[in-house]
Amino acid sequence: MQNVDAAGLGIGDDHPPRIMGVLNVSEESPYDPSVFDDPGEAAAYVDDELIDEGCDIVDVGLESANKKFDVLSAAQEIDRLDTAVETLESTSGDAVWSIETRYAEVAEAALDRGFDMVNDIAGFADPEMPEVCREYDVAVAKMASPPDITKPGAVRATPWAERTSESWAESADYVDQVYEALKQNGLTDKTIVDPAFGRWSENQTVADDRETFRRLREFRGLGAPTLVSINRKTFLRSLADRSTEEALPVSLAATSMAVERGAHVIRTHDVSETRDAALVGDAFAPERGRSTGEDGELSAAELDVTTPGEAARHFERAGVAADPAAAVGRLYAVGGLDEPAREALRSAAAATDCRFVAGDEEGFLWGSAGALADLATRTDVPRALARTLPGGGWGDR
Numbered sequence: 001m002q003n004v005d006a007a008g009l010g011i012g013d014d015h016p017p018r019i020m021g022v023l024n025v026s027e028e029s030p031y032d033p034s035v036f037d038d039p040g041e042a043a044a045y046v047d048d049e050l051i052d053e054g055c056d057i058v059d060v061g062l063e064s065a066n067k068k069f070d071v072l073s074a075a076q077e078i079d080r081l082d083t084a085v086e087t088l089e090s091t092s093g094d095a096v097w098s099i100e101t102r103y104a105e106v107a108e109a110a111l112d113r114g115f116d117m118v119n120d121i122a123g124f125a126d127p128e129m130p131e132v133c134r135e136y137d138v139a140v141a142k143m144a145s146p147p148d149i150t151k152p153g154a155v156r157a158t159p160w161a162e163r164t165s166e167s168w169a170e171s172a173d174y175v176d177q178v179y180e181a182l183k184q185n186g187l188t189d190k191t192i193v194d195p196a197f198g199r200w201s202e203n204q205t206v207a208d209d210r211e212t213f214r215r216l217r218e219f220r221g222l223g224a225p226t227l228v229s230i231n232r233k234t235f236l237r238s239l240a241d242r243s244t245e246e247a248l249p250v251s252l253a254a255t256s257m258a259v260e261r262g263a264h265v266i267r268t269h270d271v272s273e274t275r276d277a278a279l280v281g282d283a284f285a286p287e288r289g290r291s292t293g294e295d296g297e298l299s300a301a302e303l304d305v306t307t308p309g310e311a312a313r314h315f316e317r318a319g320v321a322a323d324p325a326a327a328v329g330r331l332y333a334v335g336g337l338d339e340p341a342r343e344a345l346r347s348a349a350a351a352t353d354c355r356f357v358a359g360d361e362e363g364f365l366w367g368s369a370g371a372l373a374d375l376a377t378r379t380d381v382p383r384a385l386a387r388t389l390p391g392g393g394w395g396d397r
Contacts, residue, residue, distance in 0.1 A: 221313020
């Protein structure tokens with residue numbers, strides 16, 4: 001996993017989770033507490049409500065990304081940049097300043113005037129964006145989007161048969177599409193990937209967002225840090241039947257889970273509370289071992305792979321042909337077996353590169369996902385157990 005330096009702020013596995021607070025200077029933005037058109041008031045908000053509350057990155061939006069509003073041109077965004085720059089110059093706190101835009105021209109103007117990084121909500125649909133970010137040597141968050149600058153986040157609107165192949169387009173699920181959208185147009189050495197949670201298009205569903213969240217670890221396969229923007233989003237609010245105003249608790253619960261699953265940057269309107277939730281998630285996340293040889297050439301890093309799909313993403317990145325199921329280990333508790341059944345299971349496990357050990361009342365079975373899938377097909381394995389194993393039915397759900 002590559003770490004990214006954002007104007008001196010480290011982002012990645014070697015660093016704590018980073019909090020990106022939101023400031024909007026667009027009158028169309030839907031969340032009033034973060035919207036300002038007066039630089040003095042905006043600066044006070046940034047100092048008091050963002051930086052003092054634990055914000056690491058201030059993300060400034062020049063227009064609302066809400067699809068019901070017309071898309072501003074680059075010139076219109078630049079017209080609003082003065083307020084953002086005056087706000088930056090008027091704040092006393094220390095933070096990395098990010099400009100949210102889809103235009104390379106706007107990004108360049110903001111970087112020239114003091115901004116530190118870019119948040120591209122259109123996923124490099126502007127082909128000049130990666131080069132601008134490389135030229136200025138800045139971090140850039142890239143949100144999954146189609147190659148259409150007017151449709152940020154609308155992954156399902158991508159003409160996938162044209163961009164990939166008809167066979168891929170027919171077989172790919174939504175998470176596959178998000179992953180491929182992030183790969184489209186490449187990544188810079190300082191890219192942070194954003195899976196694009198939210199109703200960015202009419203045909204994106206709550207189920208799409210929930211499945212993306214379940215499979216969040218897969219995006220580690222891109223080898224870049226991950227940013228999530230899940231604060232008060234519909235796919236969380238609907239779980240508890242909460243309005244936007246009531247949705248902070250579900251957002252915080254999801255924040256801890258996102259960090260535990262490998263997210264490195266959390267974008268939020270609720271900085272203090274989100275910071276605490278992120279720290280909890282980080283404290284209980286699995287430790288991912290990393291080491292570098294004395295000569296600096298050899299390196300090793302634990303990938304925290306929990307499913308074959310996650311392993312497959314890493315193999316794909318490296319161009320490796322291997323069975324991803326064989327790279328994943330799982331542990332099962334097994335009870336209710338008499339001694340002959342235990343012996344049969346012990347023999348079956350050994351024959352499939354799994355292992356079974358038993359105490360007085362309970363036993364434990366473990367192995368790679370591939371080995372367990374082989375075990376599930378054997379007739380000498382109890383059906384109740386086989387159904388829980390990978391490939392046995394329940395284990396694949």
